[in-house]
Amino acid sequence: MAQRDEPVDGHRTAIVAAWVVTFAIAAIAVVPLLRLATSFDSPGAMSLFEPYILGILRFTLMQATLSAVLSAALAIPVARALAKRQHFPGRELLLKLFAVPLGLPQLIAVLGIISVYGKEGLLNDLLAAAALPLLPAVFGLKGILLAHVFFNFPMAVRFLLARLETVPQENWRLAASLGFRPVDYFRHLEWPNMRLALPGVFSLIFMLCVTSFTIVLTLGGGPQATTLEVAIYQALRFDFDPALAARLAGLQIALCALLLLLLQRFSVSVATPPRLRISVMRPDGDDSHGRLFDALAILLGGLFVAMPIGAVLSDGLGADFGRLLGDQTLWRAAGWSTVIALTAALLATTAAATLAQAIARSDARRASVFRLAGNLVLLIPPLILAAGAFLIVHQNFDPQKSALFAVIIINAMMALPFALPVLEPAFRTSFETHERLAASLGMRGFSRFRLIEWPTLKPSFALAFLATVLISLGEFGVIAFFGSERLITLPLLLYQRIGSYRFNDAAGVALILLLLCLALSLLIERKMLFATRPPA
C-alpha cells in the first residue's frame, strides 16, 4: 500500500532495530555452526552413512513415526467424545489438564511416567495386588513412546477438538433433524473434519519427537534407543568426538529443514495452540448411543494424562523437605534457574517485540525475513547450537565464566519462536488501528511506543514473557551441556538426583519445579483471555 510506505521517517528506527536483532540472531546461529563445521573432517564426509549413524537415523525416524501415529490415533476417539459430550462435570477441568503437558518440563513427565509405569510403579503395585503378571521396565522404545504420547496426545486432542468446534452449529442441528445415527455423524461430520486437521497434527508431533532430547536421554537407556540429538550430546560430552558430532548435527539440520518445509504447508505450531470454545450446542450431546464408549475414552484419556502428574505431586509430598531445603545445591539451582529464566525471557521478549514491531511496518518480503530470524532455531535445534557453543567455550574461553552466557543466549533463542507469534498479531492490530491517527499527530519513536503501543500491548507482552519464562524454567538439553557443580538449574539437579537414584530428593525437586510451572501455566491461561489473539 502506498500510504503505508510514505511516513518512512517514523519507522526507520523500528526497522533498523529489527535488522540489528536479525543479524545478532544470525550470528548466534551461524558461529556455533561454523565451529562444528570446522570439525567436519574429510573422512567424516565419507562415513556420513556408516552403519552406526544410519542406525541412529533409523531409530530417530521410527520412534517419531510411532509417537505421532499413536498420539493422533488415541486422540481421535477422545476428541470426538469431548466434542459430543459438552456437559459432563469436570469437562472444563479436563480441558485445562490437557493443556498442562505443553508447559511441563520433560524431566518431570519422565519422573511421573517411571512412577506410574516403572518396575516399582503404581501400575505394577495394582497388578501385583491383583496377582497379574507385572510390566517390564519402562526403558527403551516403550518408555520413549509412553513419554512422547503423554506430551503429544493431549495436544492432538486439543487440535482435533478445535477443528470439530469449527463445524457450524447448523450442521449438527441438520444432522439431528435428518436422523443421523452415531456412525453417520462420524462419517459425514466428525471424521471429514478431523481428517483435515490430522496431517498438520501428525507432522507437528513428528517434528517434536525427531528433536526430542530429554526423554530419549533419560528413558532410552542404551545405544539401541538413541536419537540424533542424544548421540550428538554423547559424542561431545562423553567421547569428545567433534567430528562425529558435526556429522550428526549436519544430518539433524537437514532433517529439520525438510520437516519444516512440510510443516509450513499445514501452518500448525506448538507456539499457537488452538483456542477452545466454552460450549457448542450439540443436539445429539445427551444421546445414549455410545455413551459408555465415550465415557471410557474420556476417562482413560484423562487418567493417562493425570496419573503421571498426580504421581509427581504425591511422591513430592512424601519428600524430606527438611533435608532438601537445607541443601545448598537446591538453593543454588533455584537461584540460577530464576536468573537464567528471567534474563532469557527478557532477551527473547525484547527481540521478539523488536521483530514484531518491524514486521507490522514491512511489506511481505521484508516481513518474511524478520519472521525467519525469529524462527531460525526451529531450523537449527537449540541442542546443536549448544553443541557448537560448547566447543567454542571449551576451547577458547574459560568455561566457568562463559557457560552462563551461552546458556542464557541459547535459552533466549529457544523461546523466540514462542514469543513472536504472541506479539506479531498484537503489533499488527495495534499498527492497523493507530497508524493513521499517530502519523497525523506526528507521533514517533519511543514516545509513540510508550503512549500508543505499550498500553494496548501490555497483556501480550506479559503473555510472551511468561511463556518464555516457562520454557527456560523447564529447559534441560542446553544445561546438560554447560552445567557443572557451580552452574546448576532445577532440571539439572533433578536429573542428577535421578541419576544417583536419590528418588526421594528427586521427587521433592520435581514437586517444586512442577508447582512453579503449573502456577506459571495458570497465569498464562488467564492472561490469554486479555491478550489479543490471532483468529484461530
Place this chain on the structure above:
Amino acid sequence: MTNAVLQIVALTFRYEDMQMCFDLDVERGEFVAVMGPSGAGKSTLLSLIAGFEKPLAGRVVWEGTDISTWRPADRPLSILFQDNNLFAHLDVFTNVALGISPSAKLNDEQRKVVATAIGRVGLTSYAARLPGELSGGERQRAALARILVRRKPLLLLDEPFAALGPALKKEMIELVKELQVELGLTILLVTHDPLDAKVAASHTAFIHRGRILAKRKTEELFKSRDIPALRDYLGET
C-alpha cells in the same frame, strides 16, 4: 375445537435473563411469517419446534399429537437455516441424498428421486459440485431440493434468504411458494424484515420480547393500530 394443524401452547424457555413463552396456532397450508426485532426469540421458537432446544414447559402439538418430547428426526418438519445448510465436504447430490437416508446409500429408484428434486430447483448441472463452488442462492436451492425429497409437511425457514440480494430473494420466495403448493406445505418463516412478510406470507405473527403478541392475516396485521410495540417496530407512530 380449533382446526389448527400446529399448536404452540404456553411453550416456555429461558435464555440468560429472558423468559419466553409462546402461544401460536397455525392452520394447514398457511404461510406464516414470524416477524420481530432481533433478540425477540424468533429463532429460539423455531429451535423449540424443531427439537434442538428443550422447553421448560408447554407443548408443541402437530395434528393433535404432542410432539414436544420427540427426537428432532422424528418430527414432521424440515428446517432451512440462513447458512450452512449443506455439509461442506459432500457434493450437492450426496447432500440431497441425505434427506432420504442418513447413510446416503440409495437404490436406483431413490437416486432418481434425488435427481428429479435437484432438477426441480434448477441445479441439474451442479449435482457433482461441492457447496463451496456454489453461490449463496444456489446453496439454498440445493438445501430446498433436500427438503423436497424429505417430504415433511411442515417447513421452518430461519431467515434463509436474509443474505441474498433483493432479486434473488424474490426468486427464492417464489420457488418456496411453488413448492408449498406442490407439496401442500405449512410454512413458518422467521424474519426481521417486514417486506419479507408482505411478499411471502399469508399470515404474519409479531413477536416481541419472547412473546407472540398477535397473529393475523398479513395485510390486517400491518394495518393494525392496537399493538404499540408493533407500531414502534415498524417506525410508524
